[in-house]
Amino acid sequence: MPQEVRGVIARSEGAPVEVTTIVIPDPGPGEVVVAVQACGVCHTDLHYREGGINDEFPFLLGHEAAGIVESVGPDVTEVAPGDFVVLNWRAVCGECRACRKGKHHYCFNTHNATRKMTLTDGTELSPALGIGAFAEKTLVAAGQATKVDPAAPPATAGLLGCGVMAGIGASMLTGNVQPGDSVAVFGCGGVGDAAIVGAKLAGATRIVAVDLDDRKLEIAKQFGATHTVNAGNEDPVEAVRAATDGFGADVVVEAVGNPKVLEQAFFARDLAGTVVQVGVPTPDMQMPELPMIEFFGRGGALKPSWYGDCLPSRDFPMLIDLYLQGRLDLDRFVTETIALDEVEEAFHKMERGEVLRSVVVL
Secondary structure, eight states, rough: OEEEEEEEEEOOOOOEEEEEEEEEEOTTTEEEEEEEEEEEEOOOHHHTTSSSOOOOSSSSSSOOOEEEEEOOTTTSOOOOTTTTEHHHHHOOOOOOOHHTTTOOOOOOOOOOOOOOOEETTTOEEEEGGTTTTSSSSEEEGGEEEOOOOOTTTTHHHGGGTTTHHHHHHHHIIIIIOOOOOOEEEOOOSHHHHHHHHHHHHHOEEEEEEEOOHHHHHHHHHHHOOOOEEETTTOOHHHHHHHTTTTSSSEEEEEEOOOOHHHHHHHTTTEEEEEEEEEEEOOOOOOOOOHHHHHHHHHHEEEEEOOGGGGOHHHHHHHHHHHHTTTOOOOOGEEEEEOOOHHHHHHHHHHHTTOSEEEEEEO
């Protein structure tokens, strides 16, 4: 039987979010209902509210979540009721061109639930990134629920569902940071700090954090930055070069989503180095006008990082294991825990740079 639960929706572009009653249908083939225990407040949810993703309002927001599988539809074998799962927005199809090449982390046809969650009047909801987890329960494709060790607390584990995985993967997977490499990270919010963590895990010896906010730079040092640069006080390109013996960094991660910052990241890398863009731009932004001779002459790579090039079934359990072993400090990302009706204020705190992550706990 369909269930009525509380959830946070964005009813129209730019309007404050609201908590209302939503209807969760029974899971269909290949689908599961998850009782959400915690969900992080991610900047992507704010993009949805502002109409920066698409205009398919109303949105059921939230996607960075962990919880317990409550029920499963026909043909579900990946998880079972009672499993502790982290939700993900890359449920690989196994059939697209990328999957057939064995590159599942580039899956072009991510699965989502086909049955619709609705308002009580029948209005269909668009779940953020196919998940919609600012709710007591949500309906997702089975492949979007990744089973992990239940010893991890939900408020911490759920962060792997988006921002932390995106940042760690930007360094370790997209950037392929190697032991002894130098890394620069432009933008020290949640994703940027996760990129610093990923660089440290991969064995980088010099990690340069770049931001405009001294508070964020101090936090970046706690995550593993060996050098910090306030880009409002000095030329960040020259500062990164100075911190890397004049060469520039082997890998530079752009975690802002801004053309000017991407240009700075490009020139802050060493010859044949790699620039990774993981910051999410708005649809109106254009690539910086780089001289072609610079692009050609400097070699290396300029790579977008979509979800940190992760494969959730492989990477989520591994990172949870590292957390439980004390080798990955995920707790430091959780600034505060909040209730469902505090999401709107959490957006404002995020915009003011006061939090790494506010996490809704249900």
